[in-house]
Amino acid sequence: MKILLIGEKGQLAWELIRTLMPIGEVIPVDYPAFDITNKSQIEDTVSVIQPDLVINASAYTDVDGAESERERAMAVNAEGPGRLAQICHTGRIPLIHYSTDFVFDGTKRTPYVETDTPNPINFYGVSKLKGELAIQATTDSYLIFRLAWLYSARGNNFVNKFLEWAKKYETIKVVDDQIGNPTWARFVAEATTAILAQSLCSGEPLVDWVRQRAGVYHLTSDGEASRYDWACKIWEYASNREQLRVKEVLRAKSIDFPTPAARPAYSPLDCEKIYSSFSLTIQNWINHLRHHLFQ
Template identity: 45%
Template sequence: MPTSPILLLGAAGQLGHELRHTLAPLGPLVCPTRAELDLTARSSVRSTIRTLRPSLIVNAAAYTAVDRAETERDRAWLLNAEVPATLAEEAHRCGARLIHYSTDYVFDGTNDIPYTEQDAPAPLNVYGASKWAGERGIQAHTDSYWIFRTSWLYSDRRSNFLLTMLRLAATRDRLTVVNDQFGSPTWAGWVAEATASMLPPSGPPGHGLPAGTYHLSSGGTTNWYDFARAIFRTFDVSGVDVVPIPTTEYPTPAPRPRYSVLSPNAVQREGRLSIPTWTEQLEAMAARCSPLASLAQSGPPPHAAS
């Protein structure tokens, strides 16, 4: 009898690209393209899942344009809230497990200590609200789910803060970067490796990892200004004057939480994970990737710098 496949959605994104590599050894992997599966069409999503009957659905697809979401609310809500709920319904229907990725932006940033899974979400912007709605939609339709909240995600692909800093440094000798927003930069490659490590080829994920919501981010805390300086040190970029500024001097359409550090203690304990610090993850990424080769693909600055 053929093995049920793993269905990976969003395989072209920065996290999905990494998951393609880490999930492949665990079983047959199906990664539909946008042309093959229109996530905005509920009937297409349902038909694909009912045809494949996957044992595991991994949803790395999302609307991630934080500022644009303020004016594209319907699309953000569709991809971040409605699609996850539909995936959960279909996962329950065919007996599949569901892994979904959420964000630190479900919190309002009023904490002064890392957020735990027991803290109540209170998003400040449309993006965060849509992701929180997606979490609730999953919880309403299946018990076999694992929601992993991560933070300040970066990789050597697509648009993210790390690539933006390297691109700007190639054309400017002075950058201003926000220094009063605090979080934990997290490498997509590590998130993908951690996900796979909690998914043995057969049996329940995580060697007994209970279903639920977990914080899957790096250890430690920094701000965008210090993260930028660490990027330049790590990738041997010189000749750029990095100037710290407050958020008030860099207004954005979507408000950001002042402090969105996530505590990964629960997943470390339950999933038997080692949690590298954000600086260790940055160094590991630099040892494996060549982000300078990806700069042509990066978009405009996501936030926090000018």
């Protein structure tokens, strides 16, 4: 199986390159050599590579930047995926795409299920939701996995940022009024691979197998936490504790740290649908974090 993987240098794609290797030939591409906003470049790449599957792990992920760079966010997160879906549909190629918990407004008090109505409160969320809708309107052989609060060894994620702050400051304030699912990118990559492995075992053409299961699925590490809870666990399990200056992590409120983009106060995702559809093993976010920090 030939897999065209878009977004090569991103934190999720970096994990996918490794987990997908046993089940196929992965051909990674990334900006600027490959630009998802450029239709003819997508067409040329697909026509040269002739993939059996396309995975789009690229995105404009700067949540605050998206407020001022709206056109760019929309082009990368919505229009590009829509065009990609069109090309996949024409070529009968299944598409895997990733979205976000930020499609929700955060006013619920129990985890969001796939049938809950999205209502993004920032432009990043708007652009990602438009991407989901563009794919759904264009092709029928697709899987959209909504992720949340992603971290890995690479990238500008909260775990890496906290560890940097912890080396510099004795006191760190972290908000306790944003609740979500800290999610290990390696787990998402492994789950994506496990799902694809099931399709290979079925013996059915992948495009048909995906079509029968097409839809939006929530996919996160299990369990919810505030950013403050998350920070405390990163500190507790950090493997380089002797290099850290931090002596206390204090609770703060989002109002103390104004940002250009609003964040949902409560955006945990209920993952029952993906766990039961694909018999995935549920793993708690604290176990994932410990595993990640002990590597």
